[in-house]
Amino acid sequence: MSGTSPPPQNRDDLYDIVILGGGPAGLTAAIYGGRANLSVLVLEHMLAGGEISSTDRLDNYPGFADGITGIEFAERLEKQALHFGASIVTGSIGSVDAAGSTKKVSTPDGRSYYGRTLIVATGTNPRLLGVPGEERLRGKGISFCATCDGFLFRNKKVAVIGGGDSAAEEALYLTRFVDKVILIHRRDRLRAVPYLQEKLMDHPRVEFLWNTVVKEFVGEQALEKIIVQKVGDDFTSEIEGDGAFLYVGRVPNSAFLEGVEKDGQGYIITSEEMETTLPGVFAAGDIRRKFLRQVVTAAADGAIAAMMALRYLD
Numbered sequence: 001m002s003g004t005s006p007p008p009q010n011r012d013d014l015y016d017i018v019i020l021g022g023g024p025a026g027l028t029a030a031i032y033g034g035r036a037n038l039s040v041l042v043l044e045h046m047l048a049g050g051e052i053s054s055t056d057r058l059d060n061y062p063g064f065a066d067g068i069t070g071i072e073f074a075e076r077l078e079k080q081a082l083h084f085g086a087s088i089v090t091g092s093i094g095s096v097d098a099a100g101s102t103k104k105v106s107t108p109d110g111r112s113y114y115g116r117t118l119i120v121a122t123g124t125n126p127r128l129l130g131v132p133g134e135e136r137l138r139g140k141g142i143s144f145c146a147t148c149d150g151f152l153f154r155n156k157k158v159a160v161i162g163g164g165d166s167a168a169e170e171a172l173y174l175t176r177f178v179d180k181v182i183l184i185h186r187r188d189r190l191r192a193v194p195y196l197q198e199k200l201m202d203h204p205r206v207e208f209l210w211n212t213v214v215k216e217f218v219g220e221q222a223l224e225k226i227i228v229q230k231v232g233d234d235f236t237s238e239i240e241g242d243g244a245f246l247y248v249g250r251v252p253n254s255a256f257l258e259g260v261e262k263d264g265q266g267y268i269i270t271s272e273e274m275e276t277t278l279p280g281v282f283a284a285g286d287i288r289r290k291f292l293r294q295v296v297t298a299a300a301d302g303a304i305a306a307m308m309a310l311r312y313l314d
C-alpha cells in the first residue's frame, strides 16, 4: 500500500464480506449478507454461478420439479445477489492475506479488495488423469465440459471417463449429439446414483468398458485414439474416438489460502458453522471437507457462512 492510501478500516474498498467464488455457495452467502445490510463483494473468475452454469440441467434442487438449466439457475442466483446489493466482480485470485483483522485479496492484474470477513467458496477443479497426451490435447478433443463442447461432436464417437454422477450425467447429455458414447470406468460398477445408472444402462447409444483405465491419449492436431488397458492385464488396446470427456473427480481449489486447517486432499476443515481456523474466515460449499457436495448443500453452507460473518462483525 502506498504511503498516501488511507488505512484499511477507512477505505471505500473495504467490505463487510469479501466472498471468493460466485457459485451457489458464494452467491447464496451474498444474498444472505446483502439481505442483512452488509456490504458484500463477490470475486468470481468465470461466469457468476460458477460450475453450475456449465451443467446442462439441475433436477435435484428442491422446488424445481421439472428441473432447471444450469445457466438459468446461475442467472437467477446472480440476479438475486445483485438485488440484495452485492457487488460481483470478475477476476482471478492472485494472493490472499487472511491472517489479520482486515482480509486482503489481490488479483493478478493488480486490483486489491479488503474485507472485514472472508468467505471462501472457491469449489473444486477437475482432476486430471496424468497420462501422456492429456494436457497437449486439452481443447483438441479432450474436454471437461460436455455442456460447453458436446455439440462439436455431432454424429461422432466420444469416450467419457469416470463412473460418478458427473460422468453419468454428462454421458447422458452427450447422447443428444453423438452416435456413440463409450463410458470407460476403472471398476465393474458405477458410483453414480441409481437413478442415473438406470438411465445410462438403458440407453442404446451408450457402451461400457468396465475395469479399464486410460494409458494415453493419441493424436497429432486433435485426439484420434485412446490407449486403454484392462485392470490386471498387461496388454493395451486402442479405441478410436473424436472426443474424450474426463470426469474422474475433482480437486479443491484452496492452494491460495494459507493458515487454515485442511485435510490431506486440500479440503478446508470447518466447524458446523463454517468457521475455519482463522478468525473471520469462513468456508462454504464444495471447498469444505463434507459428506455431500451438492448445490443444495452449497447453498445451505453459504447461508450459514454469511450469518456467521454477521455474528462475527457484531
Ligand code: NAP
Pocket: 059, 060, 129, 161, 162, 163, 164, 165, 166, 167, 169, 185, 186, 187, 190, 191, 213, 247, 248, 249, 250, 292, 293, 294
Ligand atoms: P466422483 O463422485 O468423485 O467420481 C469420480 C469418478 O472417477 C469415480 O467413478 C472414480 O472411480 C473415477 N476416478 C477417480 N480417479 C480416477 C482415476 N485416476 N482413473 C480413473 N477413474 C478415476 O466425482 P464427480 O462425479 O465429479 O462428482 C463430484 C461430486 O459432485 C460428487 O459428490 C457428486 O455426487 C456430485 N455431483 C452431483 C450431481 C447431482 O447431484 N446431479 C452431479 C454431478 C456431481 P471409483 O468409482 O472407482 O472411485
